[in-house]
Amino acid sequence: MDDNARPHRANIVDECLRSEDITRMDWPAYSPDLNPIEHVWDMLGRRISAHQSPPTCLPELRRALLDEWCNIPQDQIDNLILSMPRRCKVCIASSGRHTPY
Numbered sequence: 001m002d003d004n005a006r007p008h009r010a011n012i013v014d015e016c017l018r019s020e021d022i023t024r025m026d027w028p029a030y031s032p033d034l035n036p037i038e039h040v041w042d043m044l045g046r047r048i049s050a051h052q053s054p055p056t057c058l059p060e061l062r063r064a065l066l067d068e069w070c071n072i073p074q075d076q077i078d079n080l081i082l083s084m085p086r087r088c089k090v091c092i093a094s095s096g097r098h099t100p101y
Contacts, residue, residue, distance in 0.1 A: 039080050
């Protein structure tokens with residue numbers, strides 16, 4: 001599965017997928033990104049943005065990201081995973097177009 005972005009369609013990616021016998025899934029052009037990790041990245045970004053003093057250099061950013069990653073409650077991640085059947089049903093019902101997720 002990919003979103004047809006140029007980096008995903010590079011020759012080297014195609015070669016790697018062929019060498020691993022991986023077949024791409026058909027993916028509607030305007031479908032939402034259903035990958036739960038994208039929502040975790042969003043949570044992480046919001047948590048970093050909420051810091052009183054945002055990181056000012058790469059080592060500070062790395063430390064802040066690692067700290068916040070460890071502090072994301074597991075139940076939030078579990079809820080994202082458990083929501084996948086519902087998200088997929090809504091995506092199918094909307095023919096791959098906009099969903100509230």
